[in-house]
Amino acid sequence: MDKDNRQKNSGAPFHARPKPVRSGKPADRNAGPRPAFGGSGRERGPVSGNGSRFVKKQTGVKPGRPISPRPAAVRPAANAPSSISRKVALEIFQDVIHKEAFAALSLDERLKNANLTQLDKRFCASIVYTTIENLIRIDYALSFFLKDADALEPTVRDILRISACQLLFHDRIPPNAIVDEAVKLTRGAGMEGLTGLTNAVMRSMVRGKDEIKWPQRDEGAHYLSIMYSVPLWLVEKLTAAYGEQEAEKICAYRSEAHYTVIRPNLARLTDAQFEALLQKKVWEVEKGLAPHAYRVRLASDIARDADYFEGNFSIQGESSMLAAQAVDVKRGMQVLDCCAAPGGKTAYLAESMAGTGRVYAWDVHEHRVTLIRAMTKRLRLENVRPVVRDAAVFKEDLAGTMDAVLLDAPCSGLGVIDDKPDIKLRVTPESVRELTGIQEKLLNTCCQYVKRGGTLVYSTCSVLPEENGEQIRRFLSAHPDFSLIPLPEGIPERFRAQYTDLGLQLLPHRDGVEGFFIARLRRNS
Numbered sequence: 001m002d003k004d005n006r007q008k009n010s011g012a013p014f015h016a017r018p019k020p021v022r023s024g025k026p027a028d029r030n031a032g033p034r035p036a037f038g039g040s041g042r043e044r045g046p047v048s049g050n051g052s053r054f055v056k057k058q059t060g061v062k063p064g065r066p067i068s069p070r071p072a073a074v075r076p077a078a079n080a081p082s083s084i085s086r087k088v089a090l091e092i093f094q095d096v097i098h099k100e101a102f103a104a105l106s107l108d109e110r111l112k113n114a115n116l117t118q119l120d121k122r123f124c125a126s127i128v129y130t131t132i133e134n135l136i137r138i139d140y141a142l143s144f145f146l147k148d149a150d151a152l153e154p155t156v157r158d159i160l161r162i163s164a165c166q167l168l169f170h171d172r173i174p175p176n177a178i179v180d181e182a183v184k185l186t187r188g189a190g191m192e193g194l195t196g197l198t199n200a201v202m203r204s205m206v207r208g209k210d211e212i213k214w215p216q217r218d219e220g221a222h223y224l225s226i227m228y229s230v231p232l233w234l235v236e237k238l239t240a241a242y243g244e245q246e247a248e249k250i251c252a253y254r255s256e257a258h259y260t261v262i263r264p265n266l267a268r269l270t271d272a273q274f275e276a277l278l279q280k281k282v283w284e285v286e287k288g289l290a291p292h293a294y295r296v297r298l299a300s301d302i303a304r305d306a307d308y309f310e311g312n313f314s315i316q317g318e319s320s321m322l323a324a325q326a327v328d329v330k331r332g333m334q335v336l337d338c339c340a341a342p343g344g345k346t347a348y349l350a351e352s353m354a355g356t357g358r359v360y361a362w363d364v365h366e367h368r369v370t371l372i373r374a375m376t377k378r379l380r381l382e383n384v385r386p387v388v389r390d391a392a393v394f395k396e397d398l399a400g401t402m403d404a405v406l407l408d409a410p411c412s413g414l415g416v417i418d419d420k421p422d423i424k425l426r427v428t429p430e431s432v433r434e435l436t437g438i439q440e441k442l443l444n445t446c447c448q449y450v451k452r453g454g455t456l457v458y459s460t461c462s463v464l465p466e467e468n469g470e471q472i473r474r475f476l477s478a479h480p481d482f483s484l485i486p487l488p489e490g491i492p493e494r495f496r497a498q499y500t501d502l503g504l505q506l507l508p509h510r511d512g513v514e515g516f517f518i519a520r521l522r523r524n525s
Helices: 083-099 103-112 118-133 135-142 154-169 175-188 192-211 221-228 232-242 244-252 271-279 318-327 344-352 366-379 429-449 469-478
Strands: 260-264 284-287 294-297 313-315 334-337 358-363 384-388 402-408 450-460 482-484 504-506 516-523
Touching (some): 083 118, 083 154, 135 154, 135 192, 175 192, 221 232, 313 344, 344 358, 344 384, 469 516
Antiparallel strands (some): 260 294, 260 313, 284 294, 450 516
16 A cells, blocks of 8 residues: 555555654655644655665665664754643544554644644654554563553553653653653643652653563564564564564664655656756655655655646655556556555556546545545546445446456555554454455455456555465465466566565565565456
8 A cells, every 4th residue: 555545444644653853853754745743754665775866865774774673762852842742742642542543643633733833743743653663662661660550540551651752762851851741741631649650650660771671582572572562463473474584674674764755747747857847946856766756855845845736746655656557557548446545556557548548446435535536636637537436346347348457455554564653553363354354355356347368456565475475376266367477577676576476575674665565467368
């Protein structure tokens, strides 16, 4: 799933977290309409040394770099953040933990209504995302200073969690200030009687945090789960699928690159023309790893840029672009994008056909089809036909009519947890089993629309084999009239080299793009 599609199982637009604030400077991770706190984004991955550069210097980290089990300490500005920033952070954290809200959306909504400085907004966002990203590790640390955390009043426990986060990961905040603010939060929540407990726990943690007995590497999955804050069941799945060393790299991955990925409107601009347009802006820009991809830094409110409104470019993840490119559309084709909202891949397909043919864009939710319509209007795509339709329900009159079908299926999203750490809190073994059933039904239904000799592309933003390669294995066994075919030559060799007899599994730490799976099949003539 891409910037348009990674939220398929949420029904909400995506705003990714900012990286933790360092020395008071905002981390620029814009991608898509930006949350009010002023530093959001999502479409990025580690920067490869092979990416070409045409504006300013390249920064970031290389895929596969060694990663310390302990996340890097955050360094807020010298000016102390206000108490209200912590109060808002607590409210957002509770929205995510107790109300199953999406962190980015809650952050956006609450910060719009909060009277905070930009510094406070960035600090608030840092607390929220750092706590969520490291929650298992934080709870483990607190267990050394609490007898029964689960028995605590939930608000007090959450105050201790965001306070422990500051103590463990924000190394320029004085410990006494963290303790005092935790007590203020407890009192402000109307729990004066529990301020003594909050004070005692946090002071004990200040004194004893360096004596915490962290798991040792020889403890295997338990070590990975605690040190990288990944649920134990997921560590075990990843270890079974990839082996312990690769599983650790998947769990440990934290990108240090801060950029938005954009691409030109392929129906209007060549890459050269788009580069000329970008040269006029004050952004830092470098070529991405996918064709037509450009990684942008120092771009504030990029979705409010005049050229964005004019439809000259779109914001889209590189893995998403690769999935759309795998369809390899030609002019005049009839193409179906089965789970299309809010339309990034739809646009890529329609633009690639230069206004010819038809791209039928289906989604089961009316409000998400509205997003597709808005996108087609902005990009002036006359060859897109958005429709509210459940792709799992077979439409007999369309059987065998499509030159190509793209199924970017609802999935766990476990390929993008670096950008969306709250995914780790809501995905369960049960939800994965439910999703695999949905994916299988969608594959079995939507393949029937592919004409003889036509193409079917299946993609997810997951790293779990049961959602990816195993789905393709079962599908090919049940549908002998389909066969796996190579990725088109236009996709760079660095990605095609990873293609197996079950498809392409992209891993962020290895491949420098979002975690994604792509399989390209043909219906035999």
